Amino acid sequence: MNQKKSIVIKYLVLSILGLIAIWQIASGKYDFGVGLLAGLIIAGTSLGIKNRRLSKMFEKGMNPYDERVWMIAGKASYVSLRIFAITCALIVLAGSIWGPAVQVKTYNFLGIWLSVLLLLYILFYYYYNRKM
Amino acid sequence: MENRLKELRERVGMTQEDLAAQAGVSRQTIISLEKGKYNPSINLAYKLSRLFDLTIEELFLLKESGDQ
Numbered sequence: 001m002n003q004k005k006s007i008v009i010k011y012l013v014l015s016i017l018g019l020i021a022i023w024q025i026a027s028g029k030y031d032f033g034v035g036l037l038a039g040l041i042i043a044g045t046s047l048g049i050k051n052r053r054l055s056k057m058f059e060k061g062m063n064p065y066d067e068r069v070w071m072i073a074g075k076a077s078y079v080s081l082r083i084f085a086i087t088c089a090l091i092v093l094a095g096s097i098w099g100p101a102v103q104v105k106t107y108n109f110l111g112i113w114l115s116v117l118l119l120l121y122i123l124f125y126y127y128y129n130r131k132m
Numbered sequence: 133m134e135n136r137l138k139e140l141r142e143r144v145g146m147t148q149e150d151l152a153a154q155a156g157v158s159r160q161t162i163i164s165l166e167k168g169k170y171n172p173s174i175n176l177a178y179k180l181s182r183l184f185d186l187t188i189e190e191l192f193l194l195k196e197s198g199d200q
Contacts, residue, residue: 061153
């Protein structure tokens with residue numbers, strides 16, 4: 001996938017999410033709608049800034065997604081997934097031994113765990129970026 | 133792995149950005165290479181050595197301490 005296609009897809013996803021946010025606000029679900037819209041504005045702005053920087057690099061003949069970046073991303077994914085899997089396994093083990101009754105909202109629970117995984121990836125990406 | 137990248141780049145009056153553009157990598161990669169923090173792939177090592185009209189062995193030196 002080239003740079004232009006990738007940008008178009010990213011903005012398309014942001015637009016679809018924007019429509020969902022507007023629909024939620026119109027339906028009276030202000031908390032979710034406004035939160036999503038604020039997140040989208042921040043994501044869209046940072047995406048625009050990032051794309052401008054990347055375009056300048058491509059124009060100069062540089063490749064911002066070179067082998068070093070892929071190596072860092074690979075290492076960060078591997079380590080964060082390993083930690084995530086071990087943590088999940090320990091929680092399941094502890095839960096199966098002591099078995100406390102926990103009531104969770106499925107989507108919130110899934111969202112929190114995905115955020116933890118993303119956070120781990122970001123932290124390890126920055127760690128390896130400094131190290132390599 | 134040690135290398136003579138910085139020395140050779142400065143000798144020809146090239147900036148890190150120029151070298152990155154010619155090698156098709158980011159400036160950050162050149163910085164990491166020069167600091168010896170990152171070992172390049174065989175493709176990149178070959179490309180860089182060709183830019184300076186050298187062989188890979190003349191540009192990159194494997195330390196005896198057992199680099200990975």
